[in-house]
Amino acid sequence: TQLLEQSPQFLSIQEGENLTVYCNSSSVFSSLQWYRQEPGEGPVLLVTVVTGGEVKKLKRLTFQFGDARKDSSLHITAAQPGDTGLYLCAGISGSARQLTFGSGTQLTVLP
Amino acid sequence: DAGVIQSPRHEVTEMGQEVTLRCKPISGHDYLFWYRQTMMRGLELLIYFNNNVPIDDSGMPEDRFSAKMPNASFSTLKIQPSEPRDSAVYFCASSLGELVLQETQYFGPGTRLLVL
Numbered sequence A: 001t002q003l004l005e006q007s008p009q010f011l012s013i014q015e016g017e018n019l020t021v022y023c024n025s026s027s028v029f030s031s032l033q034w035y036r037q038e039p040g041e042g043p044v045l046l047v048t049v050v051t052g053g054e055v056k057k058l059k060r061l062t063f064q065f066g067d068a069r070k071d072s073s074l075h076i077t078a079a080q081p082g083d084t085g086l087y088l089c090a091g092i093s094g095s096a097r098q099l100t101f102g103s104g105t106q107l108t109v110l111p
Numbered sequence B: 001d002a003g004v005i006q007s008p009r010h011e012v013t014e015m016g017q018e019v020t021l022r023c024k025p026i027s028g029h030d031y032l033f034w035y036r037q038t039m040m041r042g043l044e045l046l047i048y049f050n051n052n053v054p055i056d057d058s059g060m061p062e063d064r065f066s067a068k069m070p071n072a073s074f075s076t077l078k079i080q081p082s083e084p085r086d087s088a089v090y091f092c093a094s095s096l097g098e099l100v101l102q103e104t105q106y107f108g109p110g111t112r113l114l115v116l
Helices: none
Strands: A005-007 A010-014 A019-024 A031-037 A044-049 A055-058 A061-065 A071-076 A085-092 A099-101 A105-110 B005-007 B010-013 B019-024 B031-038 B042-050 B053-056 B065-071 B074-079 B088-095 B105-107 B111-115
Touching: A005 A085, A010 A019, A019 A105, A031 A071, A044 A055, A044 A061, A044 B105, A071 A085, A099 B042, B005 B088, B010 B019, B019 B088, B019 B111, B031 B074, B031 B105, B042 B065, B042 B074, B053 B065, B074 B088
Parallel strands: A010 A105, B010 B111
Antiparallel strands: A005 A019, A019 A071, A031 A044, A031 A085, A055 A061, A061 A071, A085 A099, A085 A105, B005 B019, B019 B074, B031 B042, B031 B088, B042 B053, B065 B074, B088 B105, B088 B111
16 A cells, blocks of 8 residues: 655645645655645645656646655745645555545645 | 535434535536545545446445436445545545646545435
8 A cells, every 4th residue: 555644734824935845755656746635625636746766836836746756845924814725745656547636735824 | 517516514423323415517527536535545536437337346345335327417436335434525526537747636625424
């Protein structure tokens, strides 16, 4: 079983602060995705990273895939209350045609 | 497109009762996935279909769970008999193609199930 561990599990910060969420595994993934889930809704895809060392930016969000394709990070600059939600990483391995989800990071941005 | 549609959105039932969850994938998507989300175990894949055929059901917890996809626009997940430990949010998702590299999976809003 391929496990994806996310840290921190919970994060509460003030509006305007920066934060980083980590997603780690002992397994190699062919690609890794980040999702955001809001209460009462399903996860929504934010980004997919494919190449080791790849960095993608989505407005104030920066995603990085580790060189060895075993880990990833999500950095949010100047967090806003609208960033509040559950952030999930999910990996796709070369053989399994399915997503393995991380444990999630519940982010709360206080105004 | 309306996205992935699930019904009911909420279900409260008593232990021992049969529960049927329904899903309509996005039109034209060949893959359909059923997930379960709990605080303890996070988001877990139960089963997925390709062109209405079950491909991997290794995540189905036990024989009380069954899933069908009679046609390309409809799938059901049935729990019979239901138990309190089945209480969770059940998501259906669909994708256009196989989950490799950059394929996108679209999730429905989920069915929140409470078994008393």
